Amino acid sequence: MAGYGAPECGFDLVFQPPLPVSTRIAIVSKGTGKELLSAIVYDEGMIMQSGNAAAEEPVSLFGVPSVPAPQEPFSERGVAIAGNNLILFDISDLVYYIGHHDNLTGIQRVQSCILLAMLRHGIYDRRRLLFLSYNNHRGHFIHISVEFMSALLEDLLRPARDRRIAYSREDAKVGLLPQSAPLHQSFGALAGQSAVLCLLGAAWVNRDYFRRVVELKRVLDLRFAMVVHDLIPIYARETCDQGTARVFTSFLKRALRNTDLFFAVSQNTARDLQRYAEEIGVTAPPVIVTQNGSTFDEFIAAGAPPSPLFMERIRKPFTLFVSTIEGRKNHIFVFRVWQELVKAGVDVPDLVCVGRLGWRAEQFLSKLTETNNLQRRIHILKDVSDEELDWLYKNCLFTVYPSLYEGWGLPVGESLAKGKLCVTSRTSSLPEVGGDCAVYIDPNDTGSAIPVLRRLITDAAWREGLEHKVVTSYQPVSWRTVAERVITGCLEAGRKPRTSIFPTIDCGQEYCFGALPDALSDRLGEEMMAQILETRRARLTSAYLSDAAFLAAEEFRIGESWCEPESWGVWSRYPDAGLGFLLPQEAQGGVQACLLLNVPDPLRGMSFHIEEDGEILAAGYLNSEEVFVTFRMQPRHDAEGRVLPSRLMVRTRHDPAKQAELRAIDARGIGLGFKRFLVNRFDDVLGRLEVMERLSMRALEKPAG
Template structure:
């Protein structure tokens, strides 16, 4: 037997041994679960986790020597997206482009896909092959009811039997390459990973449009995004941006919120200029005649149907072209949209209200990658009149197929155009009309732009993006001083545990969500956050002068089957409060007096209810529908003015003023000695 065969056999034998031991541990756990102490059970669970890390499967074991160089990619938001959508939009296209190429491009790095599992209340690994199948299907067709598609997506969401939580290796790098701002309690899981494994968290910032240009977004999305941004600034070690403009916007937004991000902590990794992947190239192409189109008799306008993409601006230009030149002389404007966004109905109304425009403009949906490439290849040129972007994939895609592109001169669009696009002044309908008219009727000008693109366009593949990403991440993390997560300091003042209600960036605004500890919390809501059946924790650093903490409790909602309940609070400083009565539809302040201290200390407390069993299910686990926490107040010894203001606010119902005065969290990490 050769050395390679012997080594392979030894590895297989080792994995089999580990698997057998794990099975015996499961039996032991079942036998002892009712008869041993909680500490013993914790030790058993810890041993099981260690064994999981050694013997998940043969391939992972064979790559065990690479674990210290692991890159973990969080795709939680993309998996949620696939639950309700099939065809990807801009951000999802970037994610798929990276993931589809990352395993074939990177070397010397152990790449692992992961997501948050709400049932397990922890991070879990995602099957690479299963995800790639789903990604390939998403690019191939637009039918979200297709049986094969639904089966693959359901399988992607289902945790494999016996699969345990993901145990990050110490100092692993977790990269969130999507849009995590729609995931409830996302940063609780980031904090858990930082506390347990000291991970380095790097989010992709595709754009900060809801914060920088909120007029183009739904107010609820603006509130949600600003809440996410506040938390990102409290948790991120470094950042990846998709453009120089998006990087500048992030630094500006952070500065408004009182946070300074060094420019060198943000690496720019621009997207590829190719569509999809080679594996998605095969398949039947829809004939252009299917849409009453023919080669070079149409102009493309690609983007989500929403106010920010400004399809209305393009429609208005086409109306004028028809009036000036007649319908027969004007090419068809083809708007391709995967989804409909904020105020997208206005563009539809604009189209439907004008019969002449309807004869020279159409909206296509559900276009897969194969047909999209065909439409690019045969169009006359493209127009992208967006008011603001993080990047602008349709711009670079148009250039990729040698097609001139007319685009506004704002945000990242000049960079996406690579100096090859035709720019017009943002908001000027006259300038847009002149540019489009010249491109349609001046054949020499159009031919010259095509020749310029042919000579100067530089192809950027997704493989190159992946390699660039690896180099930038390593450049950010290797040799840098690592920071260990510690609970943030809580100076005197009121801290609201409510969802963000900000519709614009305001100086001094921050999020107290960072003080929530553990996975026992419900979602942030307008009134606060409900606690789960196992209780919810708070964690913070306190000044030596802090002698009292008041916790603002919210009783059960007004429902006919709800009763007054009692809750319990236990702290790590020896203070225990029992049988706290909280009435239906009422609020109650609970005061915790702390022992004297000579130096800064960490305060932790756990709040739970006596009737959590009457709760309702949320995200697959039982939520206590009775007790909630609206916020807490920190009192420092000797600050009588603050105490008087607090008492006045509570007695007069003015706690909203205190919510606006929440003190900023400026830093939540400290230097950790090199290991």
């Protein structure tokens, strides 16, 4: 009915208890007797496949080709960029966002504009594009029909009253959209193809995001590219939520280990990224600067003007400030300037602030309350439609944007693209956006800003001359240009030589499976030092652990049977879990491996074993809360003498009753917990003895508490 593709339906089938593996289910039309789909049960779920698909030409539910498709432009409005790579866009954060919000803003608006420009202009063959979202309910990626996603993106940029595409907000909150299927259904079709996974949005809220990326790299041999929108949580940390600063810092450390190519939205952000890589002692991958588009309405058809009621609310003349109302955007600065101008007798225009309330806005909001919105001269508008924002830009006297720090600065470009002068800061990336068409001020010095703004308000000839320069000189950046740079960068990433997707283990280095300790401490002085020592103290050696000892351990985990790391370690999911790594050249004579496990109560007394390629390396019983296992390993080689990855499986016996008991104490269905791991060369007798000695001494320590 919405005109975006053939009618389809989908649903979950849940069987209790789960059906045996390899059970075949046929979905049949009751009216005609025709078989519509067949299903093959695997583990606790099923793979849906078309009953008519040829076995020798595997396809997914949405027709992912098993061989490179011919390169044809999708649209006559643009020429497709040639390339045989599959490009997979992880849009999980966009899906979660539309589950919670009606209108796109910020990073979600940016990635929507890039993707829509890509699809509208046929920049890349859409048959070589996949949109992915992470199903938080099932713990795996799904891929979404390109046709549906294209229609949904168009729809989301319309006013809410005109939208036609239906989806469940509750499903979107866990990453689900209509016309989607589990990505692993298409692994057979995708295997062997050159592929790039691209992240345009924000994934740092997911502490275990790069486990997913690394796992896809192992399964599909793809490269990974991502956009860095800013490094505000690192280099302007005082202006943002400290929780965000913590998770973002950890995220970026992981990104620098696992990203093949970065996109940065500005030269300033690219410099910040390189600076941070140098500070933590790593080499940053190549960076391509994409910039951001200068328009917010590039994809919006001309619609009806705002309602008369809206226009009557806005007194002319007025100045416009478009931004989330938060400390970093510096609304309090403009308030003080306006307040001083009023005291000086200047007839100031009203100040219209458009944006939702954010973090650290309390000083500005308190001043508004104390002064009755500066005697009704300052107004806050939330949930403004594109038509209303367009009207505000066109009818304002000029715009202000005195932000303290930005990755780009969308409102500056939007203002100039509308032919309106913008007063902004000469900091971070903002001069890149405004060029020589913006008016610059010091965002920390109201004294120097007051005469500039006073003249703009009172000297119409000067203001109009500056505005004429904007109209005649400003060169806006189109979203199509940004999308072309993204596609070109993805193809460049696809040509990068493959690097190992398994970390190389260092003999004698203890690895911790726990979460990387926060870079920020909530303690002071001696307490802070004690916290740092405790979180980085080794258990099996006398050393203290570096970031790499935590980050590499995260990358040891293979498969989907893992929960997120916690402070002590990480839970696997019952009944087994896998570890993968490369042994170093110095380990040719063999190694002694040590693994420290945490055992939940329901698994006490059960047997377990560790195997590699079907060979049992260790076996025993889980007789205590903490179990230490030691076993020998030999490196394995391919026909050309190269070291092959060591893949260990740690298994316990599958027991449905135990599984139910484990789910009762933790809904994630936890299994064994993994704490520490270490290997020593077999001929390193002193290193092996140190481990035994450390464990013996810990057994004599007084229990905590």
